[in-house]
Amino acid sequence: MAERRLALDPLHQVQHRSREIPLKLELRGITKRFGDLVANDHIDITVEPGEVHALLGENGAGKSTLMNQLYGLLQPDEGQIVVNDEPKVFRSPRDAIASGIGMVHQHFMLVPVFTVAENIALGAENVRGGPLGWLDRRRARREVIETSKRFGLPVDPDALIEDLPVGAQQRVEIVKALTRDVDLLILDEPTAVLTPQETDELLAVMRSLTEMGKSIVFITHKLKEVKKIADRITVIRRGQVVGTASPDTSEDELAALMVGRAVSLEVDKTPAEPGRAVLQVKGLIVDDDRGIRAVDGVDLEVRAGEVLGIAGVQGNGQTELVEAVMGLREVRAGTVELDSENLAGLSTKRILRSGVGYVPEDRSHDGVVKEFSVAENLILDMYDSTPFGNAIRLDTSRIASNAKERVAQFDIRCQSADTAVGTLSGGNQQKVVIAREMSRPLKLFIASQPTRGVDVGSIEFIHGQIVHERDQGTAVLVVSSELDEVVNLADRIAVMYRGRILAIVSPDTPREAIGLLMAGVTSEPAAVAPVEEDAPVEEAAAEEEAGGAGEEGTK
Amino acid sequence: MSTTTVQELTAVTAPEPFWTRQRRLGVALTLLGVLAAAVFGALAPGETARFTLSDNAEGAAISINGQLGAVLFGLLTLAAGGVLLAGLAKRWSTLLLGLGVLTFVLSFLCWQVAGQFMPLVDILSGTVQLALPLILGALAGVLGERSGVVNVAIEGQFLMGAFAGALVGTMAGSVWAGLISAAVGGVIIAAILAVLSIRYLVDQTVVGIVLNLFALGITGFLYERLMQPDAEHYNAPPQMPTWKVPGLSDIPVLGPVLFNATGLLWLALALVLIIHFGLNRTRWGLRTRAVGEHPTAADTVGIRVRGLRYLNVLLGGIVAGLGGAYFTLVATGSFTKNMTAGAGFIALAALIFGRYSPFGAFAAALFFGFAQKLAFYLSAINSPVPSQFLSMLPYLATIVAVAGLVGRVRAPAADGIPYVKG
Numbered sequence: 010m011a012e013r014r015l016a017l018d019p020l021h022q023v024q025h026r027s028r029e030i031p032l033k034l035e036l037r038g039i040t041k042r043f044g045d046l047v048a049n050d051h052i053d054i055t056v057e058p059g060e061v062h063a064l065l066g067e068n069g070a071g072k073s074t075l076m077n078q079l080y081g082l083l084q085p086d087e088g089q090i091v092v093n094d095e096p097k098v099f100r101s102p103r104d105a106i107a108s109g110i111g112m113v114h115q116h117f118m119l120v121p122v123f124t125v126a127e128n129i130a131l132g133a134e135n136v137r138g139g140p141l142g143w144l145d146r147r148r149a150r151r152e153v154i155e156t157s158k159r160f161g162l163p164v165d166p167d168a169l170i171e172d173l174p175v176g177a178q179q180r181v182e183i184v185k186a187l188t189r190d191v192d193l194l195i196l197d198e199p200t201a202v203l204t205p206q207e208t209d210e211l212l213a214v215m216r217s218l219t220e221m222g223k224s225i226v227f228i229t230h231k232l233k234e235v236k237k238i239a240d241r242i243t244v245i246r247r248g249q250v251v252g253t254a255s256p257d258t259s260e261d262e263l264a265a266l267m268v269g270r271a272v273s274l275e276v277d278k279t280p281a282e283p284g285r286a287v288l289q290v291k292g293l294i295v296d297d298d299r300g301i302r303a304v305d306g307v308d309l310e311v312r313a314g315e316v317l318g319i320a321g322v323q324g325n326g327q328t329e330l331v332e333a334v335m336g337l338r339e340v341r342a343g344t345v346e347l348d349s350e351n352l353a354g355l356s357t358k359r360i361l362r363s364g365v366g367y368v369p370e371d372r373s374h375d376g377v378v379k380e381f382s383v384a385e386n387l388i389l390d391m392y393d394s395t396p397f398g399n400a401i402r403l404d405t406s407r408i409a410s411n412a413k414e415r416v417a418q419f420d421i422r423c424q425s426a427d428t429a430v431g432t433l434s435g436g437n438q439q440k441v442v443i444a445r446e447m448s449r450p451l452k453l454f455i456a457s458q459p460t461r462g463v464d465v466g467s468i469e470f471i472h473g474q475i476v477h478e479r480d481q482g483t484a485v486l487v488v489s490s491e492l493d494e495v496v497n498l499a500d501r502i503a504v505m506y507r508g509r510i511l512a513i514v515s516p517d518t519p520r521e522a523i524g525l526l527m528a529g530v531t532s533e534p535a536a537v538a539p540v541e542e543d544a545p546v547e548e549a550a551a552e553e554e555a556g557g558a559g560e561e562g563t564k
Numbered sequence: 565m566s567t568t569t570v571q572e573l574t575a576v577t578a579p580e581p582f583w584t585r586q587r588r589l590g591v592a593l594t595l596l597g598v599l600a601a602a603v604f605g606a607l608a609p610g611e612t613a614r615f616t617l618s619d620n621a622e623g624a625a626i627s628i629n630g631q632l633g634a635v636l637f638g639l640l641t642l643a644a645g646g647v648l649l650a651g652l653a654k655r656w657s658t659l660l661l662g663l664g665v666l667t668f669v670l671s672f673l674c675w676q677v678a679g680q681f682m683p684l685v686d687i688l689s690g691t692v693q694l695a696l697p698l699i700l701g702a703l704a705g706v707l708g709e710r711s712g713v714v715n716v717a718i719e720g721q722f723l724m725g726a727f728a729g730a731l732v733g734t735m736a737g738s739v740w741a742g743l744i745s746a747a748v749g750g751v752i753i754a755a756i757l758a759v760l761s762i763r764y765l766v767d768q769t770v771v772g773i774v775l776n777l778f779a780l781g782i783t784g785f786l787y788e789r790l791m792q793p794d795a796e797h798y799n800a801p802p803q804m805p806t807w808k809v810p811g812l813s814d815i816p817v818l819g820p821v822l823f824n825a826t827g828l829l830w831l832a833l834a835l836v837l838i839i840h841f842g843l844n845r846t847r848w849g850l851r852t853r854a855v856g857e858h859p860t861a862a863d864t865v866g867i868r869v870r871g872l873r874y875l876n877v878l879l880g881g882i883v884a885g886l887g888g889a890y891f892t893l894v895a896t897g898s899f900t901k902n903m904t905a906g907a908g909f910i911a912l913a914a915l916i917f918g919r920y921s922p923f924g925a926f927a928a929a930l931f932f933g934f935a936q937k938l939a940f941y942l943s944a945i946n947s948p949v950p951s952q953f954l955s956m957l958p959y960l961a962t963i964v965a966v967a968g969l970v971g972r973v974r975a976p977a978a979d980g981i982p983y984v985k986g
Contacts, residue, residue: 082864102863118860131851131862132866142846142847
């Protein structure tokens with residue numbers, strides 16, 4: 010009777026195990042198909058107790074799909090999940106948790122308007138009063154505090170999630186899994202939103218957890234972190250395990266394994282030859298969607314023939330800064346000038362037409378129309394003007410020939426130019442955006458997160474195109490939350506923190522110093538290598554610009 | 565020497581804009597105060613306005629000179645607006661707002677009642693009665709929307725409840741059978757809403773509108789074909805008995821309003837408390853809110869998102885169906901075509917005006933009930949103010965609320981978005 014009631018009751022409790030055996034996990038021949046696509050193709054992985062097992066692969070290689078099956082969010086079409094030599098079927102995360110498997114998702118699974126304690130209790134609430142299910146809030150708080158102490162993960166049980174920085178939210182997620190008494194923790198791209206310092210802290214936490222006998226599956230595409238923390242590495246490509254490696258494998262080898270061919274991780278480029286200041290931003294103030302100040306007095310200058318990179322943890326105003334420059338967001342105060350012509354207040358269309366190329370950070374929402382064909386997406390900004398059409402009609406043959414040209418030039422891999430963009434891989438979609446934006450004569454090229462969700466092969470290509478555009482004399486502004494990308498591409502790096510540019514530094518600055526700036530720690534100006542003021546190229550530029558750059562460099 | 569500082573969040577504080585919400589409210593209240601003191605005061609005859617503490621002209625009364633009252637209360641509204649406008653007493657802004665609105669209403673009443681009388685017990689019990697279905701309807705909305713399902717079919721649930729209550733109540737000769745059937749009637753609509761929006765991912769607003777039309781059509785058809793030809797056997801339900809609580813019902817003014825009433829009123833009041841504490845203090849409530857705010861997060865901790873949404877929408881159906889029972893088993897004694905006449909939409913307005921919370925919805929429902937009752941009263945005393953002005957108040961108030969003038973109304977983040985796994 011009790012069993013039946015339990016099964017019918019959608020509120021029933023997650024059953025806790027009382028088991029102290031360390032957990033050994035085997036995935037045997039896991040296969041998952043979505044239509045014709047084989048997302049996981051007979052994957053075998055063994056995770057030993059107490060190890061950090063890195064799952065390395067590109068975006069779209071099938072890592073997350075695999076882990077969602079392990080966590081009960083998806084069910085495998087074939088294959089077995091074996092926990093401590095016992096085959097298991099996980100119909101929902103509840104089953105996975107009951108078997109000792111917890112997961113921290115890349116996009117945090119926290120309710121923003123709940124407190125930390127409420128989020129942690131959710132799904133495994135302590136209740137009194139029998140069927141009434143009265144929440145025992147005091148006990149919930151106590152458990153959070155206890156777990157947080159036991160594992161050295163400070164969290165405030167009464168804070169609202171929406172008020173916490175991402176690093177703290179991630180700790181909440183980890184504590185949430187640990188209170189459920191899990192022995193194997195899946196971390197899905199946990200470092201994507203962290204500063205380098207926060208990343209180091211996380212790696213230390215992972216280390217201490219494994220010392221307590223917990224195992225960790227660490228999903229990532231960042232080679233440096235894998236080498237730092239992993240005990241074993243499994244590389245996945247196109248849904249298949251293509252190899253296992255030990256952490257002393259070199260980065261180049263790992264990258265080759267991941268991509269399937271040798272790739273260069275460095276960007277080939279000559280020193281910049283900056284010319285006149287093309288984009289000048291002064292005292293810019295912009296609010297975010299909630300009306301909260303996101304950009305708080307930014308001064309910037311991007312010169313012809315240079316790449317200015319903006320580094321910073323996501324959510325420090327980079328998005329709003331770029332949107333304001335593009336006319337997508339209201340400029341509260343300050344000026345934005347393109348070749349001394351005011352852009353603030355102009356429509357985005359006017360701004361694009363005045364010689365600005367723009368790669369938005371959210372490709373699928375703002376970059377392409379997924380249902381439209383490659384050819385149509387390639388003229389989204391030019392559909393109403395020559396040569397592609399006029400106010401009344403589109404010139405389809407011109408559009409088709411343009412598409413053919415661009416597809417070849419930008420190496421866009423698609424069945425034909427009539428294919429819907431939504432069916433292409435992330436990298437190829439991004440190439441469509443870049444091809445479109447680079448087909449106009451440009452003075453300024455702005456790329457936000459140009460390689461987010463893009464495969465390594467395409468990253469190489471896209472970086473090459475950006476450097477090529479720079480060498481043509483275009484001013485380039487690159488915003489990226491991947492520090493590696495900024496360091497590789499930029500000729501000068503502006504570090505943004507809470508709506509301000511804390512410093513403009515040279516890409517040769519030690520990573521640790523940039524990392525500290527990204528965390529808002531400013532030290533004496535001398536500790537950070539300023540942009541070399543006496544670079545020979547500087548002298549060629551107008552005097553006032555040299556002065557301006559120097560001032561920024563020491564700020 | 566190297567100094568290291570972490571840039572504090574306070575470094576980014578923007579200067580507060582001059583036109584804060586309080587100041588804007590202050591301007592609105594000040595204008596209302598001027599209107600009340602000058603216009604109402606000028607129009608009010610200098611005769612006595614009597615507010616009797618009974619349901620007729622007899623007995624003890626609060627009396628005031630109409631003109632004096634209109635001006636006085638108008639000035640109080642003005643004062644409340646002035647304090648808000650000056651940016652003083654920020655902590656008390658909600659209280660001041662309430663005070664300002666109250667004194668404005670009183671000023672209006674002094675003008676209207678001058679030379680006449682207003683029976684307070686009658687006004688209050690009318691308010692509560694008219695608010696009763698609105699309370700239940702809005703609570704039904706709270707249940708659905710807090711779990712992420714938009715319910716614009718409250719009107720349809722009312723109609724089905726009213727119809728089923730009348731039909732089964734008459735046939736079974738029992739008001740209790742009628743009440744249960746009304747709940748079932750509400751659940752039928754809720755079930756269709758739930759299946760279409762949760763299982764088949766149809767746009768919830770569209771489904772809601774279609775269901776309203778469906779309920780209107782089917783009850784109208786059955787009314788004409790079944791009830792009208794033989795009202796005695798199909799459309800003469802017994803009425804809910806009025807229960808008088810000895811002792812408590814003798815409390816002046818509130819006693820007869822609250823303790824000489826039908827069980828449905830007490831049920832509604834109890835439900836306000838139950839749903840409030842249920843949502844905020846129980847496991848069911850925590851999970852319901854989680855599913856309404858971030859269903860994926862709920863799913864990843866093993867909560868059955870769809871199951872919980874079904875449960876809540878169906879519970880809402882019961883509550884709304886009971887609200888429908890009010891029309892046939894309490895208010896009128898028989899079903900007529902489209903008898904709810906938009907009450908379901910006012911309940912929806914109360915839900916939004918009440919910011920999706922049980923207490924808020926309750927307060928909003930009472931406010932709207934009062935406006936309706938006042939409209940009846942004004943037409944009864946041949947007031948020069950068209951009663952349509954008051955009938956439009958619920959919708960006006962909702963527009964004001966949605967426009968963010970009374971603080972931001974934040975709907976549950978996943979409200980109206982179907983949950984698809986993976």
